[in-house]
Amino acid sequence: MATKTKPQYTGKRHRLDRPELLAPAGNLEKLKFAVHYGADAVYIGGQQYGLRSNADNFTFEEMKEGVEFAARYGAKVFVATNIYAHNEDLDGIEDYLRGLEEAGIAAIIAADPIIMDTAMRVAPKLEVHVSTQQSTMNWQAVQFWKDEGAPRVVLAREASLEEIAEIKNHVDVEIEAFIHGAMCSSYSGRCVLSNHFTDRDSNRGGCCQSCRWKYDIYEDDIQLFGMDEDKFTMGSKDLCMLENIPDLIEVGVDSFKIEGRMKSLHYVATVVHAYRRAIDAYMADPDNYELKEEWLHDIQKAANRPLNSGFFYDTPGAEDHIYGPEDKAAPxxxxxxxxxxxxxxxxxxxxxxxxxxxxxxxxxxxxxxxxxxxxxxxxxxxxxxxxxxxxxxxxxxxxxxxxxxxxxxxxxxxxxx
The missing domain is CATH 2.40.30.10 (Translation factors)
Structure with a gap:
């Protein structure tokens, strides 16, 4: 695994009874396999208001089927409604949220305050989880969202374990954190490169992933290097915290979130299965827990980019980004x-x-x-x-x-x- 030497967290601990494993599901089949392979909850996108407009997003009928399937495993279904809404986006939002409630959806993941407020008003059975798009990183901001009625906050990917521990020390609220998958080169998704290059709004579901493109680099009309000589991207390595499950549990993360609603069925099942085994093994016997190489090998069978531990232990440096040709795809x-x-x-x-x-x-x-x-x-x-x-x-x-x-x-x- 292409990570740094395994870091160690030595700060305050907030052990959980059992963390939730939250998996992505780009379509109904992926939802069923994610749950079958061990997810406690899945997050999906509907036909509107989500940030993955190119995914095979769910109709209300598919949501109902997914909720019924998940319930047989004791799992829940969340829906991403995490766009930053413009005026025209709000037409029909009340009916849409009521439809989610009627379909049995457990929670929405939202960034825009008006979507949150509307959900609390017209669909009170829906929990409102604050999206990572809000870039929440400190305990006072988390307290603000709790006071607004949100039972869970999805932290910014830039939050460290020490910051999470401080948040848990001050605020009694559920904390969700991304623990595996692609990292954004912008600040938790606040990117406008896609808008400028392709007129596709990344904060309304249309990101073209311009940070993964190849670029020629110029200074004063002099080409320093380019695609014919090298590959330069802004793309970071992918996040993988499989080696650090004990730290995530002990620091008090309530929900372990895997990124990837656009990823393959094989990817979702493989990654969920690896984390399920690691979490269960630690919770069964924390004092004698050992990371198994087979779990790491399984992750590599689905990984598409080199892996690291993101911002959990320190600020990523040059070695945590992909500047040269990427490693080959999964074997x-x-x-x-x-x-x-x-x-x-x-x-x-x-x-x-x-x-x-x-x-x-x-x-x-x-x-x-x-x-x-x-x-x-x-x-x-x-x-x-x-x-x-x-x-x-x-x-x-x-x-x-x-x-x-x-x-x-x-x-x-x-x-x-």
Whole structure:
């Protein structure tokens, strides 16, 4: 894992009974897999008022289905309504918030005070969580939001563990913090580069991720270097606090938030599963907790950028940004989802998600203990006809598996060393 030497927090501790693991869900399928793989709650976007306008956002009908599925696992569903609203954005906001309440949504994540106030007035069953877009970093600001009626504040990504400890020492309120995923090059999302370059407003859901672009650098019309010589970006390394779960728990973070509503199904399931195991292991026996290398290895199977610990221990420096060519993408590719398994024959039906064929090594994993590798053998379609490869998207493939598997277990294949 491309992080610094593991830091240690030595400040005041505020141990929790059990922190919440909060996962992103860009669509209904991702919601179901996030919950199945261990999320205590998921956050989604609706058709309006969210900051991921390019995600497969939820209709009210899909929200209801997602809420019902999550409830079977004892999980909750939150909706991001975190734009900074202009006048024209507010038409229909009351009906929209009432619709969220009727769908069974547990909370909204909001940044604009008028959206918060409107929700408290017209949809009182909805909790209002203050979005990270508010860049909240001190205990007095947290106290302000508590006094306004918010039971939870999502802190700015720039808040350190020491600052979190001070907040918890002064204010009895739930604290949510991002603990994994992409970091913004601006101050907790307050970016206008996207607006200037593409006329897409990052604070109204249209960010073009201009901090990830390649740039030529000039001074007084002299090119210092450019895309032909090097890659220069403003992109920071991704956040990963898997190695620091004890510090997050002990300092009092109530909700561990994973970034990534635009990320793949494989990414969401893999990351949630790794954090679920780490959190449960620590809570079961804090004095004898040990970080397992397999959890770190699993994170690397889904990571797209180098990783670090963000602002939790110190201010990121030059080594925490990506200035040269990025590392290669994750070494594994999502290949399939188990639909069913016959214990008598040892045959599984796997829904194809990416090309695979006989002779390739694949790995099965799942939240209930499935974890093994094997070489793909004979493949057939549901009619029993032999296949030389699984090449058609979502095609059910019949294949023999060397160990028992369960529905919603995943299969991935190695694509590079």
């Amino acid at each position: 594994y590719d999502f290949a399939g989802v188990v639909l069913s398994y016959d214990a008598e024959t040892g045959l599984a039906v796997v829904q194809q998600r990416n090309h695979f064929k006989p002779g390739q090594e694949v790995e099965f994993f799942g939240p209930n203990g499935t974890s093994f590798k094997q070489i793909v053998g004979e493949l057939k379609n549901e009619a029993g006809e032999p296949l030389d490869a699984a090449r058609h998207p979502l095609q059910p493939i019949v294949m023999r598996v060397e160990r028992p598997v369960q529905p919603m277990d995943m299969m991935r294949k190695r694509i590079r060393p």
